[in-house]
Amino acid sequence: MTSSRLDLGHGIGLRTTHFAQFMAERPPVDWVEAVTENFMAPGGRPVSVLEKVRAEVPVVLHGVSLAIGSVDPIPERYLAELAALVERVEPALVSDHLCWGTHRGQYLHDLLPLPYTEEALAHVASRVGQVQERLGRQLLLENPSSYVAFKDSTMTEWEFLAELARRSGCGILLDVNNVYVSARNFGFDPTQYLRGIPVDRVGYFHLAGHADKGKYLLDSHDHAVPAPVWALYREALRRFGRVPSLVEWDDAIPPLAEVVAESRRAAAVEAEVLGPSSRRLAS
């Protein structure tokens, strides 16, 4: 399964605290990303807001509970609700994470890293195929931030992700902050990670902040994108070209204007590295 990269521009994560303001002010963002599980319920305010937002800007659905790497079977209930939401929202893209997160029916609500082995690769590739077949469209998977690695791993995360994309046809949501966080936590060169990812598989970038916990960096999404992540974003733009970006801010969420400003900064950095986009030149 292949897909050409969409020219979405620069977006922000749509968060509950900003619903009313977003609808009232219609801030200058090109697209929004909505956390899939927050909109799976059939009624209530979230669904109502998403209906309105999708009439204004493209929406990308980003899941946190698919648990593509879990040994547990993917629950039919989850797949059915996901398929129904995708049909209703008609998102520009559908993404989740390269991780596991369920065990014998119990949800851990975390994005847990996998051992990067041939067994895990075959398992995840098969499940990506199952999801893509069910949705009738490509799934993009995001590289996680990690704090542990496994002694059994026989390949790097970027080798695993690249091979997974090749075997399953999935796209890659490259989280630039997560590359930086994991690089610091395990002592590898983040640019080596970027070089290992196939250019044509990257559908969009995530940008976010992290917290320095002394012995490790925590993917906290609780403040602005820090300088080293902006620097790595520049590197990523040089390698991958014009890729849509998305600023995530999930904790200690600031006023909407501040999140939008981060997204505009991503647009400015892109223009600085790659020149103005054709969309901007045409307008």
Added chain:
Amino acid sequence: MTLAETQALFHQAITGAEPVAADRIDACFAGTPEHPAADRVAIYANMYLWRLVEALRQTFPNLVRLLGDQTFAGLAEDYLRRHPSEHHDVGRVGRRLAAFLREHPDPERPDLADLAELEWARQEVFFAPPAPPAGAGILAGLDAGGLSRVRLLVSPALRVLVLDHAAAPLWRQLEDGEPPGPSMPGPAAVAVWRSGLEVFHASLPLDEAAALAGARSGDSLATTCDSFGGRADPATAAHAALSSWFQEGWLVGVGR
């Protein structure tokens, strides 16, 4: 280790369901002298508990106010050990908290379970499927026989609770930042519903709660009205109740 064995061990270490021997952690996970494997795994264990307790705090804000942060966290941890999340939406992890509190009552605050049940119902109706409310005009064209046989269809965004204690006044005190009064033994009925995008609740007479519960389970309109038989003027009471149900948007149609 197989993928299944790795995930089982990781799960065990994160949830603390059973202690994991240090040598098993070291055999599976890579660490460094500065940041050993066990400390790295502990990052996930701490986040697991923090995330779920935080989800419970968001669902039960007034229970948190009543108990205080620390006591609530202790209760949440006990609850999560017994009832880990079984749904992809972390917001649903608290669905058994009221039942858990009934099984483990606090002698000083026997109304905790009732407050939890009320707060859970408020969350449930917020996410209930939409159903446009019906007006009283839907009964207009029916003759007397048809009226008595017709069934009222109750909104999916309405819950009727019959609680052991009056939790609604307690909820209001806590919501307004007032000191909580003592627990008030019931039974006490409460209607919880969504109108538009807002959630409301209100105390109900017990016979009206029984009438609504009966209507939801398929009682005819005649049987529903019989619920008010204990009133001085049952017909007027039934009429007043029905009018308010239509007015609040609790009814979405009629069935036969």
